[in-house]
Amino acid sequence: MSKAAGTRVDAVMDAVRAGINARAYTPGMRLPSVRAQAKTMRLSVSTVVEAYERLAAEGAITSRPGSGFYVAGPVRPLALAAIEPRLEREVDPLWLSRQSLERDASTLKPGCGWLPPDWMHEAGVRRALRAMARADSALLTEYATPLGHPGLRQLLARRMAANGMDAHPEQIMLAESGTQAIDLICRFLLEPGDTVLVDDPCYFNFHSLLRAHRVNVAGVPYTPNGPDVDAFARALQQHSPRLYITNSGIHNPTGATLSPVTAHRLLKAADGTDLIIVEDDIFADFETHPSARLAAFDGLSRVIHIGSFSKTVSASVRCGYIAGRADWIDALADLKIATSFGGGRLAADILLTALTDSSYRKHMEAVRTKLAEARERTAARLSKIGITPWLVPQAGMFLWCRLPQGADAAAVARACLNDGVVLAPGNAFSQSLTAGDFLRFNVAQCGDDKIFKALARALAA
């Protein structure tokens, strides 16, 4: 074969290899037919055949007589734990979630992201369960409608209106949980390889969720008033991200609140882009004064608003919701039916009963008061051992704290785990891994002296 011909064969082989490396061709995928490839690359069929045969000889692709050429190798199952970057265990979001979820009465969990059972709306759930036991049989046995319980969606529309957000109940869909709500939105909007912006730091499970979607993640530094808008604008330029996922209300993990001017500037920066923003508002009921909501400023045009009741009523009765453009909600309902065949009726009915229970308002007032006391008490105890909050939050359960003398939070977490104390090291929350000397504390889980003794020991070591 002539040198020129050899070069053309190499060109085809390189093009296929590049496609495989870029995951444009994935294992098991059928390659373009010899004719199609020849036409695309303006080369002869014999050149492409030669290239495919050589790639098959290399084992890069396999030939299936009568069917064509396929990319070789079995598909690797999506093992999230194996996706780069590999992190040390203590800052691996999935490991941290499992540590918090594995129940063990003897373990103390200042690093977990929810309230102790006796801080939740337990009484309301009990009353709701007794009421449900007398409900009609359809409620106890039937699937929910595609959008979910109309009464709960009406209540959510009223609650959103109280925070300046205008959403018709038909623009609200119930989901299995707040996390599933965001997951459905990601499935609806993202392609593998898209870029998604998150706050740095942000709720660590966002990192796990976005891994599952095989997207690129870029962090936007978070300030005491919300994301750094200049960095946000630069990130839009640099990555043209498809989605930005953030907390409104109380930010996890910092406890900061979004200021109106930041919200306004952030939405202005997004003008003219096709960025979509997911605003996760699960901590809304912890606020003493409602802060700015992107969905209120934007009118649910590019902003999708989600929430759940896992932090205030119960994490045992799963239910989340999505509020957004009506046409998107309709398509999301299809996606929900296809992937979970919609929800059941019971959870939404229990939650509606518990939320409309006259005692819910009193319950949350009491929780907010207890949290204010716990924040003050915990901050004081932490300062005694040189651990200082990044800011003093207006509300919520979180204190985002810096360790003294740049101590390594992962090492501290490792040491405390041996003392039966599960912490949340900063880098589990940080896309840029620049929070190595931070810990997130849940003040509602910090009642036990053992926690501070273990911290002091770990810091002294």
Add this chain to the structure above:
Amino acid sequence: MSKAAGTRVDAVMDAVRAGINARAYTPGMRLPSVRAQAKTMRLSVSTVVEAYERLAAEGAITSRPGSGFYVAGPVRPLALAAIEPRLEREVDPLWLSRQSLERDASTLKPGCGWLPPDWMHEAGVRRALRAMARADSALLTEYATPLGHPGLRQLLARRMAANGMDAHPEQIMLAESGTQAIDLICRFLLEPGDTVLVDDPCYFNFHSLLRAHRVNVAGVPYTPNGPDVDAFARALQQHSPRLYITNSGIHNPTGATLSPVTAHRLLKAADGTDLIIVEDDIFADFETHPSARLAAFDGLSRVIHIGSFSKTVSASVRCGYIAGRADWIDALADLKIATSFGGGRLAADILLTALTDSSYRKHMEAVRTKLAEARERTAARLSKIGITPWLVPQAGMFLWCRLPQGADAAAVARACLNDGVVLAPGNAFSQSLTAGDFLRFNVAQCGDDKIFKALARALAA
């Protein structure tokens, strides 16, 4: 520019266009850099620049100074309803699901896939709710552990053992529903472009679910004893599918049961391939005599066994399960945490209480008896108007029936819908759309004469 140079520029432009058409390059995705593309295609940088500039002029791609070239246009959201093939409404799986899920007391639903409320284990759910109202606060307010309720997983292991399947509770993970169980497995194992085998006909929501995963679907004709093993073997050869999703126990929609010899031959045909089989066993408790289980023959090596309680206990209390290889279950738990942060405790606790309630066995005996009577009565009424079952099922709620003189099931469904009767036309279940003269009837939903009058009218027209 010389003609040869022009041809090289065209080659680059065609390669990019082909990549876009094949969705290898998706909107918003950054193209390979000019240098990388030049290197890959063994062409000069200036040639690639010229090609990219022309594509940008065409609007196919956009140039972002300092950043590179990107595929133009916003990402199209994943609108399942828009994915080809577009089907007429009456045989669109998603439309059919919505029709069945939208509750309207006046509507009759012989086409829906579940029992009427008063056929479900309502009394058991009521007792469970009363018990839960007295449960400890952790149960009412906390997240479940990653694998879910240990007691329910132990019960499932015992139930599987009774059907010859050996699974340790650590090999069983609870999910939000049976559909979510299959969805998690698809996310774990599939890449867009993979091929998945389904039975033809099969449960219509499998088609919606697989659309959401953007995979190719191939059908295997279903016989009264299970899938056609020769067609199955040919499909393995032709498509080297990654996954095969089927029902064991009672097949939806045909009501057929898998014979041991078919199960054995099917697994033998899969020897030496990397095919994974998902066995959906949600109708197990309707069986009078347990039929063959692929998971029992295979020992949960290539078979993953899933189920739920939505058909027997309640569809309002959502919970499904996955039994499979321990290493896969562990990775699936990560995926569940990432995408739904695990389940709540309440649903699993209610179901465990309802299932271990001494009345559950009696309840299911009564349901099986009622279904046997309803199958006979419904078959007799249908035969009067010339509609004949494809086979007489040993158990379950379904009759898969052929219409007289090849009448068009979609047209019949359209006519009956105007009479307030929702039917399930055959082609909603058929990958090859070869069941145009079939309807699936749910005998538990066929008590009302109006149904048969509407059918007779529609057939006469």
